[in-house]
Amino acid sequence: MTTTAEDQGTSGPTMTGRMLVVALVSAVSGFLYGYDTGIISGALLQISDEFDIGHGLEQVIAASILLGAVIGALSGSVLSERAGRHRTILVIAVVFVLGTLAAALAPSPWALAGGRVLLGVAVGGATQTVPMYVAELAPAARRGRLVLCFQLAIGVGIVVATIVGATEALDWRIAIGAAAVPALVMGVLMLLLPESPRWLVRQDRSDDARAVLERLRPASYDVDGELAEIADLDEQERGVRDDRRGWRGLRQRWVRPALVVGCGIAVFTQLSGIEMIIYYSPTILTDNGFSTSTALQVSVALGFAYLVAQLVGLALVDRVGRRRLALVTIPGAALALGTLGTVFATGHSGRGSTPFIIACLVVFMLFTAGGLQLMGWLTGSEIYPLAVRSAGTAAQSAVLWSTNLLITLTLLSTIELLGVGQTFWLYAAFNVAAFVFVWRLMPELTGRSLENIESHLADGEFSPADFEEPEPEPAPGR
Known part of the structure; x- marks a missing residue:
């Protein structure tokens, strides 16, 4: 019996050199996401002094990259x-460079906000396109780990940004402008890589798609x-009407379960409290009696916890x-936030509770970064049918941002x-809701080819129970 690529061993095919370059591109784009969104928290201290601005304009500068990310995702x-x-x-790589330079050379706070909007367009575009591109190039057995190189690199970017911010060793313009270097590296690496074979097949370029797969896969594959x-x-989708493709195609009843799961996961990755901790933990801690230096050190520790959790999750997700x-x-993330809420709400957040508070923050970061956070970009890259995949990943990215x-x-x-304390309780409740959502609606996609996932959708079998059986082997002679 001839087997397909999906059935050549549970560990998947040997990684080729070009697939490693694909993983590296994914990592660089993720690093840019983490660094560009994280660096502003430390840089704002210097920016505020230089431009003599208040909290209102600081919030505009901090949030401008998120507005750009929504635009970029769409x-x-x-x-x-x-x-x-x-x-x-x-x-996207070019826009990364232009946005970085525009922000670093900004002569005014409003120009800085504009530069960060442009930078956000690149960030949002990368979150929509890069995981999808990697998923379409990767074999199913390796897809999870390769796509999650993007997520893992976000953690590296956050760690680097928190260290730069905590040390205050670099001028804010240099700290922001330094991101142009990895953006250039990303562009150069992309010149070494091919187009997605799935996109090529859709463009009636099957010979080119075959050539791409032969370059990406080992000789025995x-x-x-x-x-x-x-x-x-693709042949099945040729008969699909235009109103069932792209954005209009997302309104189809059979696609709706994927859209609900994908966008729901995107919402809960943010409602988990991860952004509260990454963006505002120094503010929350200093407002409650922590020294500035201690708060910044805790921020760095949380960044490292994020990265460690991502590494562990990356190793486990496909297993x-x-x-x-x-x-x-x-549940671990919910329990940590609930405990923190109780400490603050009952007035036990004094100096004597400092080690316990820090421990709860680190435990929360380990559980959420090593679990739910991995799913935001991964599900978007693999859950949507080919005819609506670009629109689906864009919608999910836009919802997340x-x-x-x-x-x-x-x-x-x-x-x-x-x-x-009550705010911590609120976000703990969001985690409980996330658990119920995943338990009831999110199927197990691990080890499934993109085509098999789409077949389940088309057959109206997209509940967790419908994915309990392993993917069937292809018929002989395929």
Whole structure:
């Protein structure tokens, strides 16, 4: 029996050199996301002094990148569908460089905000396009780890940004402008990589798609089987009307379960409290009696905890499974936030409780960063049918960034209204809701080909129970 690429061992095919370059591009783009969104927290101290601005304009500068990210996620969908994933990522690399330089050389606070909007367009475009591109190039057995190189690198970027901010060793313009270097590296690496074979098949370029797969897969790999699976699905979609493609296609009843799961996961990755901790933990801690130096050191420790959790999650996600990993880790995050809420709400947040508070923050970061946070970009890259994949990933990215923007603009006001402890309880409740959502709606996608996932959607079988059986082997002679 001839087997497809998906069936060549549970550990998957040997990684080729070009697939490692694909992983590196994913990592660089993720690093830029983490660094560019994280560096502003430390840089704002210097920016405020230089431009003599108040808290209102500081919030505009901090949130401007999130507004740009929403725009970038939506526009990236259109561009990646029309021009291809490869060209779109090249454009994103250029926009990264231009946005970085515009922000670093800004002569005024409003110019800085404008530069960060442009930078956000690149960040949002990268979150929409890069995981999708990697997923479409990767074999199913390696897809989770390769896509999550993007998520892991976000943690590296956050760690570097918190260290730079805590040391205050660099002028803010240099700290922001330094991101142009990895953006250039990302552009150069993309010149070494091919277009997505799935996009090429859709453009009636099957010979080019075969050539791409032969370059990406080992010599013993069953390229014919993988190409046949892609081509079969494309042929089925040829008969799909225009109103079932792209953004209009997302309104189809059979696609709706994927959209609900993908966008729901995106919302809960933000409502988990991760942005509250990353963006505002120094503010929350200093407002409650911590010294500035201690608060900044805790921020660095949380950045390292984020990175360690991502490394562990990266090693486990394709073995344990996406759904199971989320269900195991979400309760730990909820318990940590609930405990923190009790400490603050009962007035036990004094100096004597400092080690316990820090420990709870680190435990929360380990559980949420090593579980639910991994699913935001991974599910978007693999859950949507090919005909609507660009639109689906764009919608999911836009929902994620919009939720992030809403939290960033309202969190401090929520704390003033409810109190620190009660706000922690609120986000603990969000984690409980996330657990229920994953348990009831999110199927286990680990080890499934993109085509098999789409077949389940088309057959109306997209509940967790429908994915309990392993993916069937192909018929002989494929």
